[in-house]
Amino acid sequence: MEAYIQMLKEQNPEMAKYFEMMQPMMEKKETIEETPFIDLELEEKIKKMKRINQKLFAIIEELKAQLNFELSQNDDIAKAIGACTECFGENIDCTECFGTGKPGNNVPDFILFNKYVQPAILKYNKHYFNKN
Ligand SMILES: [Zn+2]
Numbered sequence: 535m536e537a538y539i540q541m542l543k544e545q546n547p548e549m550a551k552y553f554e555m556m557q558p559m560m561e562k563k564e565t566i567e568e569t570p571f572i573d574l575e576l577e578e579k580i581k582k583m584k585r586i587n588q589k590l591f592a593i594i595e596e597l598k599a600q601l602n603f604e605l606s607q608n609d610d611i612a613k614a615i616g617a618c619t620e621c622f623g624e625n626i627d628c629t630e631c632f633g634t635g636k637p638g639n640n641v642p643d644f645i646l647f648n649k650y651v652q653p654a655i656l657k658y659n660k661h662y663f664n665k666n
Pocket residue numbers: 618619620621622623624625628629630631632633634635
């Protein structure tokens with residue numbers, strides 16, 4: 535910008551006077567920095583909202599992890615009893631089984647059956663029939 539003004543001054547000596555008169559104002563303008571208005575109350579509210587947001591994000595992440603764990607466990611239990619992993623055969627609109635995936639509809643998973651069902655059978659028999 536300064537180089538351009540200098541060139542204009544050289545090309546037009548009449549204009550040079552005006553530029554020289556304006557020079558202090560232009561310099562002054564450049565040095566004045568407006569201090570931004572800071573609304574402390576608003577800034578505090580923003581900080582508070584950010585803290586709340588961070589807490590909510592943390593809660594959402596915990597809920598996602600919990601949901602994934604429970605969905606995985608639900609699938610394992612359905613496989614342990616040979617049921618549909620989506621609905622356990624309780625939804626005729628189920629896209630996986632159309633309501634036919636009740637427990638025992640599929641061959642139970644050997645490992646998952648022994649993990650989840652076998653201990654329950656032992657306890658069941660011991661409690662109701664006093665068998666071991
Ligand atoms: Zn189903």
